[in-house]
Amino acid sequence: MNEVKMINHFSVSSLFVEIMFNEVILACGTAFYYCCDGTIYLVSNWHNFSGRHPETKKPLHSQLAVPNKIKVYGHNLTDLSIPELHIYNLLDDENGCTWFEHPIFKSLIDVAVLPVPKSNLNTFDISSAINAIDPYGNSPVEVGDSLFVLGFPFGISGTYNFPIWKAASLASEPALDQENLPLLYIDTATRQGMSGSPVISYRRRTIMCGDGQRCWSKFHSTFVGVYSGRITPKDQLEAQLGKVWKAHCIEEIIKGASSPVFL
Template identity: 35%
Template sequence: MNADSPEVMPQSLGSRWIETFDPDGISIQTASGFVVFQDDRHYLVSNKHVLGGLTHDNAYTPKFGRRLPASAAVWFPSAQDPTVGVRKRIELLQPGAARWLKHPWTPCDIAAVELPQWDDVAMIDTHIGETWVFGSRPRVEPGQDVFVIGFPLNRNGGTETLGIWTRASLANEPAFNIDELPRILIDSATIDGLSGSPVFAHWKRGENIPIIGGGAIGVLEHTSAFLGIYSGRIDERSNLGYVWRPNLISEILQHRAVFDPVGDLLG
């Protein structure tokens, strides 16, 4: 980005705009995702129902039936100017198998696919580890504002690489899981296209950040804490939505378990 470019929040540039296609090249859906760097590899991370067309427990998604994605077109930031998009095609299937990674033991709506290195693309990574502020960890609480950053209804935040910030509130005590699965709830009027979006707690310059263990710390810069990956509402009648926990992403990338259509879907 040159000196004359407007200042852009890193989180705005961190979300990726995704469109998936079936084997015949017909569009299935648009959604969101983000890039994670781990063990010297870059991965595109999104939902399993986006990259694989399956629910967290490997059922066909009701909305798309048996139309499993074969490829995805993804907008990445240009290496010259990250606010300018470069569209890349990513194969999601290979002969007799998938290319995307699943969690090896926990049923969750997260998938990842390894990315090649492109000279014309800037890989803007999302930090999925814990956030520390002067040696302390921020505390997030029910009712606190959080943000789902992605591409609702196939719209962007000004260019193909700028996500839209959708405000939400944390809807449960974050130390506790929902339905005995590693996920939390947010309350927001989220809509199609936000599946796979990163979710952040965010504090502005000058705000006091509550700290685990008590007290608060004032910060001079914008500070964000990654809370997980959004995967959709619990029910069409509700504004409550699921956010899967960050450790699941790290475990997927560490174990690199490729989805097996025979063993996982038909077995």
């Protein structure tokens, strides 16, 4: 009999992606699914979907190529060890973007969402959407809390394409915005390939036992936001701070349904 292996829900939700022009791989990163009003969206960074720098709008690729497809390495519904590949178009037949950016801040918020075609909805479990994972209730985060960035540093993954859980700590007050944007800072040494990773708080909670003694049981889990890269230090001795866009940005983008236009 095959041994049953228990896999964390969040490990299933974080997905390795390749950003492509036709069949040419331009870059790799991380993405995840998000469910809103019965529609599934693929969420990642603006710079992943566009292949451009979010401030200058210039192509990031050395050959100035920009992507028109994204390949998602998902998991089979009945056997998580079997890869389930999906390729989504980032551009339509007229080279218009099929994905959405923030309706107000545009690329200044480095988050983008791609509606998943309805024909693909029967190929993955809706419960793998990041906001459907809440088995034990949310717990508010505070500055100094331990967090995890679930991604693929340098394209490295765990067995069966599950993400690496990179430890971090919340380095700014969550009630405040940084740079006048819905942005948090985290203290962590992240690497290329983790752009678009979900950032979560995942910690044990205490419950009162029948004899009045506290004991550890299960977990609080909170989806905090979307990782999008580091604040580049001048040298290796400086603090390594990462940028995390607050979770509420995703539904603002979905409701705004604003597609970028590149001239």
